[in-house]
Amino acid sequence: MSIATGKAWVFGDEINSDVMAPGIYFKESNEIMASHCLEAVDPNFAHKVQPGDIVVGGRNFGIGSAREQAALSFRHLKVGAILAKSFARIFYRNALNFGVPALIFPEASDVRAGDMLSVNAVTGKVENLTSKKNYVVDSIPQHLMDMIQAGGLMPHLKKRLQKKGHI
Amino acid sequence: MGQTLVQKIITRASGRKTITPGEIVTCSVDLALILDSGGPRKIWPRLKELGIGVWDKDKVIVVADHFVPAADPQSAAILKLTRDFVKAYDITYFYDMEGICHVILAENGQLQPGMFCCGGDSHSTMGGAFGCYMAGFGAIEMTGVVITGDIWTVVPDTIRINWSGAFGPGTVAKDVMLFLARKLGMENAFKVVEYGGETVRNMPMLERMVLTNMAAELGAETGLIEPDEITLDMIRTGGREPAPDALDWKSDADADYVATHEFEAAALTPQVAAPHKPSNSAPVEDFASEKITIDQAYIGACVGAKLTDLHMAASILKGKKVAAGTRLLVAPSSKKIMSDAAADGTLSTITEAGAILLPSGCGACAGLGAGVLADGEVCISSTNRNFQGRMGSNDAAVYLGSPYTVAAAAVAGHIVDPRDMLQ
Numbered sequence: 001m002s003i004a005t006g007k008a009w010v011f012g013d014e015i016n017s018d019v020m021a022p023g024i025y026f027k028e029s030n031e032i033m034a035s036h037c038l039e040a041v042d043p044n045f046a047h048k049v050q051p052g053d054i055v056v057g058g059r060n061f062g063i064g065s066a067r068e069q070a071a072l073s074f075r076h077l078k079v080g081a082i083l084a085k086s087f088a089r090i091f092y093r094n095a096l097n098f099g100v101p102a103l104i105f106p107e108a109s110d111v112r113a114g115d116m117l118s119v120n121a122v123t124g125k126v127e128n129l130t131s132k133k134n135y136v137v138d139s140i141p142q143h144l145m146d147m148i149q150a151g152g153l154m155p156h157l158k159k160r161l162q163k164k165g166h167i
Numbered sequence: 168m169g170q171t172l173v174q175k176i177i178t179r180a181s182g183r184k185t186i187t188p189g190e191i192v193t194c195s196v197d198l199a200l201i202l203d204s205g206g207p208r209k210i211w212p213r214l215k216e217l218g219i220g221v222w223d224k225d226k227v228i229v230v231a232d233h234f235v236p237a238a239d240p241q242s243a244a245i246l247k248l249t250r251d252f253v254k255a256y257d258i259t260y261f262y263d264m265e266g267i268c269h270v271i272l273a274e275n276g277q278l279q280p281g282m283f284c285c286g287g288d289s290h291s292t293m294g295g296a297f298g299c300y301m302a303g304f305g306a307i308e309m310t311g312v313v314i315t316g317d318i319w320t321v322v323p324d325t326i327r328i329n330w331s332g333a334f335g336p337g338t339v340a341k342d343v344m345l346f347l348a349r350k351l352g353m354e355n356a357f358k359v360v361e362y363g364g365e366t367v368r369n370m371p372m373l374e375r376m377v378l379t380n381m382a383a384e385l386g387a388e389t390g391l392i393e394p395d396e397i398t399l400d401m402i403r404t405g406g407r408e409p410a411p412d413a414l415d416w417k418s419d420a421d422a423d424y425v426a427t428h429e430f431e432a433a434a435l436t437p438q439v440a441a442p443h444k445p446s447n448s449a450p451v452e453d454f455a456s457e458k459i460t461i462d463q464a465y466i467g468a469c470v471g472a473k474l475t476d477l478h479m480a481a482s483i484l485k486g487k488k489v490a491a492g493t494r495l496l497v498a499p500s501s502k503k504i505m506s507d508a509a510a511d512g513t514l515s516t517i518t519e520a521g522a523i524l525l526p527s528g529c530g531a532c533a534g535l536g537a538g539v540l541a542d543g544e545v546c547i548s549s550t551n552r553n554f555q556g557r558m559g560s561n562d563a564a565v566y567l568g569s570p571y572t573v574a575a576a577a578v579a580g581h582i583v584d585p586r587d588m589l590q
Contacts, residue, residue: 014354016552016555018552019554022556024535026533026535027245060353063353064289064552064554065289066205066288066289066305067204067305067306068209071305090304093308153311154310158217160315161314
């Protein structure tokens with residue numbers, strides 16, 4: 001789960017959590033919510049994205065609401081990793097808590113929509129298999145990587161509570 | 168080198184002797200706020216899955232404010248589940264349809280200087296007006312907080328923003344924030360904004376809360392304001408006695424700020440943010456010449472329909488009528504505000520002008536309740552964000568302004584300088 005390989009879906013700066021998880025679908029299931037992910041900026045994305053594909057964003061990716069569905073929708077769509085020039089704080093935390101690797105990738109503008117990317121969240125190695133360019137980005141801090149590798153906050157919490165004898 | 172207020176709070180909450188910006192620490196949580204939208208409906212199944220309960224029934228505060236009152240069976244089921252959760256875990260503080268959570272905490276004296284608080288809503292930053300740390304987190308993370316009573320954070324840098332002097336007519340805290348969103352941008356993640364200076368000291372709490380609420384629009388972890396007697400008065404009004412050390416929670420004189428900005432209040436004029444982001448703002452004069460026709464004017468949300476906001480709107484609307492072809496919707500931020508505005512005549516001024524009153528709740532601001540927009544409609548709103556699709560249709564356009572500016576647009580039928588209508 002630390003290496004994801006797939007097609008790049010490229011988005012611009014300041015893609016906010018309202019367009020990732022529109023409020024009008026708040027009462028619906030996570031599956032229905034995910035099917036509307038980013039439809040205001042790319043109506044095809046949620047229907048055509050394939051498991052393992054990589055989402056590439058610009059600056060301040062995920063700014064806005066605390067709604068966990070913004071990050072959860074990417075997990076439902078089986079996105080392999082999210083690369084962005086920078087992340088908004090709550091979105092970044094939510095993504096990691098759902099076990100979706102989120103890596104800061106300053107060269108996001110190099111990526112063209114449809115490029116094949118390979119991302120190793122542990123080593124920070126990002127390969128663009130289409131343009132043949134390789135990058136090394138900051139890897140995710142170890143205590144967060146432990147959580148991602150456990151599958152997210154829930155399995156991580158379970159381990160922590162079992163260790164303490166609370167469950 | 169001294170510490171900023173937020174660094175002092177995190178030092179205390181993490182039990183550490185020293186902390187350094189950028190390092191990750193685990194903090195004990197003093198108050199956890201969860202809501203009908205992302206609270207029990209998300210957290211309860213996870214508690215059941217783990218076979219564990221809440222860490223402290225006195226510290227987990229539940230508010231039903233997003234889907235209120237129920238407009239369909241799905242909303243009704245979410246609200247029922249919220250009430251069932253409160254019963255099942257014997258939660259001490261439950262505010263059911265009393266108003267919007269951030270305002271409710273303030274009205275009930277729940278926030279004290281120096282506290283470390285987490286809320287399941289991005290505008291939880293509003294609580295920082297009380298000199299406490301209060302930031303927003305997703306439901307998944309609030310699940311962890313509700314179980315363990317702790318959370319990790321990156322020790323933030325602090326940006327200090329000082330305002331001096333007095334505002335000119337028709338200019339308020341909301342204009343400050345629309346200006347700052349443009350000036351500082353929306354990308355200040357893992358930084359905290361501390362507001363101060365003479366202008367802030369002279370603001371009532373309900374105006375200070377606008378500054379900390381919209382720290383979220385700056386992308387900041389949270390906003391804080393050092394406590395003073397005005398802070399303590401509001402805690403007392405909320406029915407609690409401030410802690411004896413409440414006024415000690417201040418930044419050191421030699422605190423290490425990552426940046427300090429100084430602004431003159433007198434130089435600021437009413438601001439408007441154009442679609443689709445709060446930082447897309449400019450002085451209202453820039454919009455007035457364009458004659459932007461308004462279908463809906465909305466005064467609502469945690470940030471924009473407090474008693475001070477309703478007073479601003481009423482001062483414009485008194486003796487005037489909402490323009491033909493424009494609708495003005497008003498959703499007071501809380502039940503108490505609704506009642507206070509009824510008692511002092513504000514509601515009759517607003518309704519005599521032709522406004523439609525809506526229940527207190529998050530409602531149309533987040534595209535949830537009554538007052539959402541159709542394709543091609545144009546709205547001006549006293550709320551805090553105008554992202555595409557947030558208030559309904561993806562093809563609607565939402566402008567942001569102060570309650571003065573929104574009320575003036577409702578009367579004119581298009582965006583105008585509210586200073587021309589002040590009475």
